[in-house]
Amino acid sequence: MAVAPYNVTFSAASPVFTYTPFRDGDLLNGWNATAIGSLWPTGTAYRCTQAASATLAFNFYGTSLRMCVLPSIGYGVNIDNTPYPWISSQSGACSSYPGEIMITFDGLHATEHTVALTSGASPDSEFCFLGATTTMAVNGGGTVVEKPIDDQDPSWIFQPGRGSNAWDSHTEQVGAGHSNDSETFDCIYTPDHVASLNFSGASGLVLWGAHRVTYEFYTITLNEETFRLDASDPLPQDRYALFARGGLDPKQNYTLSIQNWNDDKPCEDHMFPCCMTIDDVVLLSVTGDKTSASGTSTATETQPTTTDDPRATDPPPRSHKNKNLPAILGGTLGGAAVLIFLGLLAHILWTRRKRGPRDTLSIASLDDGHVSPWQQTWGHVIPSPVAHQRARSDASLSMREREDVVPAQLHNAGRPAEAASVLSQGWSVVPPSYRT
Structure with missing residues (x-):
């Protein structure tokens, strides 16, 4: 082959x-x-x-x-x-x-x-x-194509799930080399904590992960093959290859399982926890094959046929010969007459309206200290400048009256008055994202 x-x-x-x-x-x-x-x-x-x-x-x-x-x-x-x-x-x-x-x-x-x-x-x-x-x-003969499956991809199956005391995730610093700037880790050393990925259409794979200055003993299973690994190291690694496998059959279904457990390595004797960290898996396929790498539980990923030709969805062409030409001409002339009549009627109504009192179209002065009514133009509602200014003044006054309910740290941080006003009206402060 x-x-x-x-x-x-x-x-x-x-x-x-x-x-x-x-x-x-x-x-x-x-x-x-x-x-x-x-x-x-x-x-x-x-x-x-x-x-x-x-x-x-x-x-x-x-x-x-x-x-x-x-x-x-x-x-x-x-x-x-x-x-x-x-x-x-x-x-x-x-x-x-x-x-x-x-x-x-x-x-x-x-x-x-x-x-x-x-x-x-x-x-x-x-x-x-x-x-x-x-x-x-x-x-396969041809060029190798990579298909990354990020640790946040829904194709992964985590047991007993995601969250604390299970497979947890956090975001790495942008530019650290991680796929999607994230990683998933587990520090509960037990054979019951397993991350699995079902895929097919791949001729090889590379598992990428990280190391966080801990003891790392884990087991990788690819279908019937089991690999017990020791990744313990006193030095951290941001992203490096944990496992690779070539010679896979693209027509076969595979399950890659990563278990935060190694039968040959006890963990209780160490001062640090025993963890496992996943960045992503890169599935490898070859151009020219009829199958493509798919990180899902289905057999082979298939793509719908598409085309850029707009004629692809056009109805069948019609004959240019038309036997109803006299009827069409009659209908067209009748429609034109109706339009001419409606135009004359509209002109008469507009002329009569202009002769009526003009003071019904006036609005309150913008300088009299009163809030001007809203004006409606071409179907869009536009607030007048005075109304907008008065609304901002009222909001500032409301903020000062309720200043005691705005957290003091917001003032120390130099928050604008509008932001503090919004917070005082019942908005909650979103805590910072999880960082290590």
Whole structure:
């Protein structure tokens, strides 16, 4: 089957990587989390170790792999339990890191691969891993099309629901990179809290999320496949890839489930809660396929046929030959005569009206200190200037008389008098949106 390439970059903090003997801790005995470009707790996260034979492993479905490392010692890489030749360089996908080496593996079969990297670190030299970019194999020939399913999309099914003590949401700062500037999270560590998405027509997917300086142990299920992940990290991540899968059958229905629970990881021993954060899922399809990615419970998304030709909805054309021409001409001439008669009658009535008393059309003076009546012109009601000015004066007076019911903080904030008047008449103050 033909496949289309799609690159996915995983930072070293991504839960797709399994670090042995541990994910974050003492540098001499395992992997340690740190950051490039800034002081803790911000920057570009990566992992270093000085432990002999420390390893990292991960799975991906694709045709090529690029790993970014900072080696001062030797290392080895196995793909599918076999040493695999690679090309190393200091350019390409890893060029943003200082002193990096990019390890490139090309020509892999479009299938599932298991990658294991072993460092030769020692107490005198360390090995650092920065992340990896995989070329995912998306079934179908053509160009890959992305269909994002935001965390606020109604296609998601949350158990036990949305809200406090369940799957909650909040808005991120604009420009932080989140889809729709929002994320959905759950910090109740239980197998009963599950987020699910039913979809079809996709040949691959990427799950994006965030990390909020907590312990994160969760389980992802894609139909019958289960993946237990550990995303624990001392560094926050605004948006990064949590999970990816290629080689999906666009004709098959899938259910992606995310459970804030991992059977292998207890949470009660930690000082922070165990949370899971979802940003969005990007469904991947290929142009030219008869199916398209659909993040709903239906089988395949179908689009109605449309056209820009206005003739598409016109009735069938009629014959230009007309046998009733004399009757049509007679009716037209009769109608013209009626219109001429009505016009003469209107002219006579208007002339008589102009000869009547003109003082019935006068209005009160705008300078006599009285409120002028409303004038009606061509069917639209227009308040006179004096009436409008008097209404504003009355509203200001009303506000001063009832000033004691207006919250004092509104005056301190420099609110205009009109706004305070409105609030004093029974409007409620909307609390600020939820922010972290």
